[in-house]
Amino acid sequence: xxxxxxxxxxxxxxxxxxxxxxxxxxxxxxxxxxxxxxxxxxxxxxxxxxxxxxxxxxxxxxxxxxxxxxxxxxxxxxxxxxxxxxxxxxxxxxxxxxxxxxxxxxxxxxxxxxxxxxxxxxxxxxxxxx
Numbered sequence: 001x002x003x004x005x006x007x008x009x010x011x012x013x014x015x016x017x018x019x020x021x022x023x024x025x026x027x028x029x030x031x032x033x034x035x036x037x038x039x040x041x042x043x044x045x046x047x048x049x050x051x052x053x054x055x056x057x058x059x060x061x062x063x064x065x066x067x068x069x070x071x072x073x074x075x076x077x078x079x080x081x082x083x084x085x086x087x088x089x090x091x092x093x094x095x096x097x098x099x100x101x102x103x104x105x106x107x108x109x110x111x112x113x114x115x116x117x118x119x120x121x122x123x124x125x126x127x128x129x130x
Contacts, residue, residue, distance in 0.1 A: 005099075007075040007106055011115035016073045020045045020066045023105055027098070029064070043068040051098045062098045075106055 009016065020043075024032060029047035036043045049062040060081045067074040079099045110117035 003079045003099075005075075005077040005079075005103065006120035007077075007103075008118045008120060009073040009075065009106065009110055009115050010071065010118075011110075011113065013070050015113050015115065016068060016070075017043075019073055019109055020068065022109065023047075023064075023066075023102070026105060027101055041070065049098045049102070053097075060097065060099075062102065064102055077102060 009019065024045075024047060027049070030050045031046075031048040033046040034043065035045075043066075045064075045066040045068075047064045047066075049064065051060050051062070052058075053060060058081060060079060063078045063080070065076040065078075067076075077099060079097075107117060109115070
């Protein structure tokens with residue numbers, strides 16, 4: 001199971017620069033990597049969140065890649081792990097996953113500071129059958 005969500009956040013550079021640090025303070029990642037370009041000042045943050053789900057006896061990993069270019073933040077959230085298929089009716093649908101928490105943070109931060117948040121949709125590429 002792998003799902004990818006992509007978000008673009010537009011707004012003032014100072015507010016966009018604060019966004020990743022605020023995310024990591026609110027939701028602490030298991031691993032964190034930061035790169036800053038000396039030429040352009042662009043920043044890339046890679047955070048890995050891991051959550052064990054006892055009910056399905058599996059770990060879910062969320063990799064969050066944030067690219068700051070001065071004009072926008074580009075978030076790419078990739079969720080892997082877990083189990084697929086029907087596991088019975090004992091699962092609690094109300095439980096919030098780490099993916100939900102990070103997505104809610106992005107939307108809430110954008111709303112509080114008047115930023116423009118856009119979700120990128122995956123485009124299906126049709127393959128030629130020959």
